[in-house]
Amino acid sequence: MSNPENLKYTKEHEWVLIEGDVATIGITAYAAEKLGDVVFVDLPKAGTSTTYMKICGEIESTKSVGELYAPLDGEVVEANAAVVSAPETVNSDPFGAGWLIKVRFTNLPELLTVAEYNALTGEA
Amino acid sequence: MPQTPLNAEHDRLGASFTDFGGWDMPVRYTSDLAEHQAVRESAGLFDISHMAEIFVRGATSPAFLDYALVGLASAIPDGKAKYSMIVDVHGNIIDDLIVYRLEYDSFLIIANAGNRSAVVDALKERVATFGFTDIFDSSDEFALLAIQGPKATAILQTLTDSDLSELPYYSIGNGKVSGVESYLCRTGYTGEEGFEVLFRAESAVEVFNALIKAGAQPCGLASRDTLRLEAGMPLYGHELDLETNPYEANLGRAVKLDRDKDFVGKDALKAISEKPVTKILVGLVGEGKRAARADYLIYATAEATESIGKITSGALSPTLGYPVAMAYVSPEHSAVGSLVSVDIRGTRLEMKVVKLPFYKRAS
Numbered sequence: 001m002s003n004p005e006n007l008k009y010t011k012e013h014e015w016v017l018i019e020g021d022v023a024t025i026g027i028t029a030y031a032a033e034k035l036g037d038v039v040f041v042d043l044p045k046a047g048t049s050t051t052y053m054k055i056c057g058e059i060e061s062t063k064s065v066g067e068l069y070a071p072l073d074g075e076v077v078e079a080n081a082a083v084v085s086a087p088e089t090v091n092s093d094p095f096g097a098g099w100l101i102k103v104r105f106t107n108l109p110e111l112l113t114v115a116e117y118n119a120l121t122g123e124a
Numbered sequence: 125m126p127q128t129p130l131n132a133e134h135d136r137l138g139a140s141f142t143d144f145g146g147w148d149m150p151v152r153y154t155s156d157l158a159e160h161q162a163v164r165e166s167a168g169l170f171d172i173s174h175m176a177e178i179f180v181r182g183a184t185s186p187a188f189l190d191y192a193l194v195g196l197a198s199a200i201p202d203g204k205a206k207y208s209m210i211v212d213v214h215g216n217i218i219d220d221l222i223v224y225r226l227e228y229d230s231f232l233i234i235a236n237a238g239n240r241s242a243v244v245d246a247l248k249e250r251v252a253t254f255g256f257t258d259i260f261d262s263s264d265e266f267a268l269l270a271i272q273g274p275k276a277t278a279i280l281q282t283l284t285d286s287d288l289s290e291l292p293y294y295s296i297g298n299g300k301v302s303g304v305e306s307y308l309c310r311t312g313y314t315g316e317e318g319f320e321v322l323f324r325a326e327s328a329v330e331v332f333n334a335l336i337k338a339g340a341q342p343c344g345l346a347s348r349d350t351l352r353l354e355a356g357m358p359l360y361g362h363e364l365d366l367e368t369n370p371y372e373a374n375l376g377r378a379v380k381l382d383r384d385k386d387f388v389g390k391d392a393l394k395a396i397s398e399k400p401v402t403k404i405l406v407g408l409v410g411e412g413k414r415a416a417r418a419d420y421l422i423y424a425t426a427e428a429t430e431s432i433g434k435i436t437s438g439a440l441s442p443t444l445g446y447p448v449a450m451a452y453v454s455p456e457h458s459a460v461g462s463l464v465s466v467d468i469r470g471t472r473l474e475m476k477v478v479k480l481p482f483y484k485r486a487s
Contacts, residue, residue, distance in 0.1 A: 037155050037156050039157075039413065040415075058469075061156075062156050062157065062346060062439050062442065063151070063156065063346050063439075065417070065469070088157075
């Protein structure tokens with residue numbers, strides 16, 4: 001699954017979709033693939049504040065635990081309840097229905113472009 | 125990193141790889157949950173060619189293995205297998221093994237990949253006083269495939285003229301699989317019925333693909349780990365190591381102390397068996413979806429700050445849907461029904477001691 005051009009990325013393998021002052025955040029197909037089948041996600045509740053590169057959630061597979069790093073400072077406006085009840089969505093549609101949280105951000109840090117992220121994961 | 129003869133096949137099938145026991149092994153092909161389920165409901169195929177195959181042959185081989193291992197190899201009937209261990213002089217576990225008796229004076233030992241040299245070295249050292257027995261580490265010359273699941277025997281039967289119904293659990297026979305001369309071992313590490321098939325490495329691709337074509341689904345080590353965990357089977361490096369003796373691991377039944385002759389570790393194990401253990405392996409179950417994983421600490425209560433044990437393996441059980449774990453706890457917390465508290469990355473989860481295994485197939 002190639003990384004969408006319209007998204008920004010982090011070196012912790014999150015993707016970020018910026019729309020106005022709200023960022024939708026998920027983990028990349030690369031991260032989902034590395035984790036294996038996701039069986040549990042623990043997401044911050046709406047209203048929780050996030051700090052750039054601080055852990056704000058967990059994604060567990062059968063084999064391991066992945067941490068969700070907040071890609072920006074702000075406040076969670078929504079956690080994806082559908083993913084909490086069907087964690088396998090993170091594997092089946094990581095860039096779409098498998099999104100994790102929406103954050104209203106207060107400042108926008110410099111994130112990776114798709115080209116930079118592709119270089120990081122060794123994709124063409 | 126060493127590879128099995130099937131590495132290119134795994135890659136072709138889209139596997140992700142991991143380092144296991146120093147080997148480059150397939151961790152999953154597509155989905156570890158689907159692979160787990162295939163073994164529980166149909167048939168899965170594992171490449172376990174990384175495991176060590178050690179042949180012990182010669183007139184004194186039964187007496188030698190009685191001395192070198194904790195069990196009585198000399199009491200295994202021809203064509204049968206026995207779970208055993210090799211321990212050091214302190215009674216701690218160097219490895220757990222399956223010993224197959226091929227003939228009166230010919231044995232096959234399957235050891236863990238990561239312990240291959242430790243086991244071979246110990247056997248060679250211990251054989252010094254026994255004439256007429258040779259030890260052959262043939263690991264590099266053989267491929268080993270495990271086909272496991274309720275449909276495993278039927279699938280394997282389509283590729284061999286040997287009557288598999290004549291091979292009971294924990295026995296070994298010879299036969300051709302897809303035309304390739306093989307040892308057929310009715311053993312496994314998943315809690316399901318099935319076979320382990322051992323044959324020359326040069327035929328690995330052919331036999332592997334024939335089994336897939338016959339209906340077995342290739343499965344990676346991720347599913348193998350959750351399957352063996354549900355079945356309550358220990359994994360060296362997790363439940364077993366050089367700081368653990370067989371009694372702590374609930375494997376005392378494999379140790380035959382009641383014999384006149386000496387064996388390596390006998391004095392130590394006899395002394396250990398007469399005293400209460402300081403830690404004991406238990407099964408734990410919890411509610412919810414958060415898994416207690418290896419090395420997480422265990423406490424007597426949610427408030428307690430002094431740990432009473434440690435998780436050795438744990439996962440959200442794919443078959444059962446709740447967290448299961450194996451753990452060493454101090455004996456006073458080991459009774460079935462005891463409640464303990466596990467620290468899961470800062471959050472406490474209450475877990476209950478249960479009898480192993482977590483999962484048992486309907487027979």
